[in-house]
Amino acid sequence: MQQIHIQGGKLLEGTINISGAKNSCVALLPAAILCSNKAIIDNVPDISDVYYLEKIIEQLGGKITKDNDHFEIDCNNIKNTAIKEEYSSKLRASYYFMGALLGKFHYVEMYFPGGCNIGLRPINLHLEGFKKLGAKVINQGNKYIIKADSLKGNFINLDFASVGATINILLAAVLAEGQTIINNAACEPEIVNVASFLTSMGAKIYGAGTSRIKIIGVKELKSGYTEVIPDRIEAGTYLIMGALIGKKITINNIIPEHIESLTSKLLESGAELEIYENKIIVSQNKVKNAINIKSQVFPGFPTDIGQPMGLYMTQLNGFSTYEETIYENRMQYTKYLNQMGANMNVTGQKLSIIGPTPLKGAYVTATDLRAGATMVIAGLIADGDTYIEEINHILRGYSGIIEKLQAVGANIEIIEI
Numbered sequence: 416m417q418q419i420h421i422q423g424g425k426l427l428e429g430t431i432n433i434s435g436a437k438n439s440c441v442a443l444l445p446a447a448i449l450c451s452n453k454a455i456i457d458n459v460p461d462i463s464d465v466y467y468l469e470k471i472i473e474q475l476g477g478k479i480t481k482d483n484d485h486f487e488i489d490c491n492n493i494k495n496t497a498i499k500e501e502y503s504s505k506l507r508a509s510y511y512f513m514g515a516l517l518g519k520f521h522y523v524e525m526y527f528p529g530g531c532n533i534g535l536r537p538i539n540l541h542l543e544g545f546k547k548l549g550a551k552v553i554n555q556g557n558k559y560i561i562k563a564d565s566l567k568g569n570f571i572n573l574d575f576a577s578v579g580a581t582i583n584i585l586l587a588a589v590l591a592e593g594q595t596i597i598n599n600a601a602c603e604p605e606i607v608n609v610a611s612f613l614t615s616m617g618a619k620i621y622g623a624g625t626s627r628i629k630i631i632g633v634k635e636l637k638s639g640y641t642e643v644i645p646d647r648i649e650a651g652t653y654l655i656m657g658a659l660i661g662k663k664i665t666i667n668n669i670i671p672e673h674i675e676s677l678t679s680k681l682l683e684s685g686a687e688l689e690i691y692e693n694k695i696i697v698s699q700n701k702v703k704n705a706i707n708i709k710s711q712v713f714p715g716f717p718t719d720i721g722q723p724m725g726l727y728m729t730q731l732n733g734f735s736t737y738e739e740t741i742y743e744n745r746m747q748y749t750k751y752l753n754q755m756g757a758n759m760n761v762t763g764q765k766l767s768i769i770g771p772t773p774l775k776g777a778y779v780t781a782t783d784l785r786a787g788a789t790m791v792i793a794g795l796i797a798d799g800d801t802y803i804e805e806i807n808h809i810l811r812g813y814s815g816i817i818e819k820l821q822a823v824g825a826n827i828e829i830i831e832i
Contacts, residue, residue, distance in 0.1 A: 419803040419817070421794030422826035423776055426699070427657070428663040429823035433650045434460040434814035435484065435643030438719075439605040441508030442582045443641060444468040445515045447488045448477060448588065450616045451634045454488045458643040459621070462815035463807065467505040467570045471498055471512060493519070500526035506811065510538055510579065513561060514586030517550060520806075521711055523561040540573055540580035540831040547571045548584075548591055555578075568593035568632055576626065576712045578602040581610055581798050582650070590620040591632040600628045604644055604673050605715040612641035647673040648719045649813060650695075656792045657697030659730055665821060667694045676716045680706055684731055703771065705733035722748050722789040728768040729757040730796070738767040748786035751779040755797055776801040781808040788813060795825055 419422065435458035445468065447454035460466060461484070469479055475496060478489040495516055499752055509528040514535075516523040517617025522674040528538075542552045542561075547570075550563040568591050581601040588595035588611075600606070602624055610623030618637035619631035645655045650669040657664040658681055671678065671690050678688060678695070688695055706728065710718040718741040730737035746766060749759040755774040760767045775800030781787025787809035794801030806829065808817060820827050 416442055416804075416832050418804055418830050419674050419774070419791065419794075419806050419809070420790065420828050420830045421801045421803070423797040423799065425826060426662050427660055427664055427795070427820075427823040428506075428639060428824055430667055431819050431823060432651050433645045433666060433668045434458070435654075436460070436605060436608070436646040436648070437462055437464060437812045438603075438646075438648065438743075439608040440465060440579070441468060442511050442605065443610045443643060444472065445508075445511035446586055446609055446612055448475060448490055448493050448512075448515050449519055449586065450490050450639050450659060452491060452638040453640065454490060454616070455640045456486045456488070456612075456643060457484060457641070458510050459486050460482045460643070462648065462769070462814050463741040463811045464508065467502050467509070469508065471502045474499060474502065480807040484662060494615055495520040495522055498512070498525040503528050510541065511583060511586060512541060513545070513559070514583035515543060517561055517563065517564065518587040518590045521563045521566060523539045523559065525559060527557045527559065535558075538579070540577050541573065542581045544573075544580055544584035545587055548587055548595070559566050559617050566591035568595035568630070570596045570598065573597040573600065575599075576602050578606065581606055581628070583632065585610065585613070585620070587629065588630040588684075589620070589632065589636065590612055590634070592628075593629040593632055595632070598626070599628055601712060602626060604615045604647065604670070608641065608644045612639055615641060622674040631753070645669050645673075648717065649683070650674055651677045651717070651720045652723050652788050652813070654681065654688075654695060654697050654746075655720070655727045656795065658700050659727060659792065660796050661697050661699050663696055663698050664674045665694055665696050669693060669695060671695060676714060677724075679721055680708060680716065681786065684727075703731045705731045705735040705770070706820065707736045709738040717784050718745065719744060725749065725759065725768065726752060726767055726789050728756075728770060728794055729759065729774070730771045732771060735768045735770065736766070739766070745780040751777070751790060752793060754779065755793055763798070773798065774800055778802045778804070781805045784808050784812045791816065791820070791827070795827070
């Protein structure tokens with residue numbers, strides 16, 4: 416078994432280059448199978464979620480050629496087979512193959528997707544969208560069979576602006592007959608990335624990045640190209656770290672507009688940020704004002720940054736609050752921060768924090784991906800040694816996290832126990 420070992424309390428300095436966005440890439444790879452020839456994707460992050468998506472594409476008959484972060488996917492021999500549970504259960508985003516296979520073959524057979532235990536995260540919006548396009552959904556225990564004689568465009572109103580449902584319906588609709596409207600669509604940058612990729616293959620998509628997306632179905636998608644956008648959640652994680660323990664850390668290869676909801680809160684709390692076109696330089700706070708945050712869909716404060724921000728609040732002066740509105744199981748990490756010395760109190764989906772509180776190293780667990788990143792930052796700012804278990808969650812979504820942190824001076828390593 417592996418653990419992450421951190422010796423904390425050291426000021427960090429240097430440059431961190433942000434990788435391609437996990438939340439884009441896990442949709443772009445399934446989208447690639449819609450093309451009939453070759454798909455090229457650059458800036459692919461080196462994370463375990465990508466590994467399992469590769470395995471699914473290969474199971475379906477695709478051939479992947481890689482050169483570092485450059486992927487070429489030969490889709491000429493893609494066939495429709497039931498996706499193995501050993502792959503689909505490893506990550507939540509395996510569900511994007513539902514939309515892609517339904518769009519391409521009008522038939523999908525796969526087991527329920529896995530991923531982090533951060534809440535129920537039902538896929539009913541996805542399934543209802545497929546039904547609106549003419550599909551029939553059969554649930555056999557933990558397996559879904561989704562099939563249609565043909566797919567026809569329709570008006571689909573989402574009860575909630577779900578990123579996953581928006582993308583999955585988009586994947587299914589691009590080859591459907593006629594026009595599809597997704598109303599109350601999610602507006603996240605990752606959706607624009609996926610839509611641009613599909614458009615490069617010949618899809619007709621209008622309004623991606625707004626709450627109303629129009630898709631005009633086409634008969635075939637050919638070769639396509641895209642570059643994965645920078646990971647705004649990874650960037651936000653390291654910005655928070657820099658505001659806690661940084662000395663002019665440069666966070667490079669970012670799109671500042673994608674994280675304005677975070678940077679505005681960091682500035683409100685007194686963080687020292689120098690914001691440029693594609694980088695931000697961050698230093699340890701001198702002023703530490705308490706703040707209040709509520710997670711929202713884009714462009715609001717992202718739920719995926721809520722846990723690292725909760726840690727950040729433990730180091731601010733006075734009473735801060737955080738309210739989670741997206742997932743009901745995001746607060747598991749507070750148990751471990753309190754063990755390290757934090758003063759955090761959870762009431763339902765609301766978190767109250769009194770700071771600042773010094774943290775001491777401890778044995779902790781990464782309960783999910785973003786909680787794991789939070790434990791890493793906690794270990795970096797804590798006095799003494801921190802050991803993190805269940806690190807597979809962290810490696811799912813943070814490309815080269817150990818090497819990146821070592822490069823800015825962190826005492827961090829993976830150990831075998």
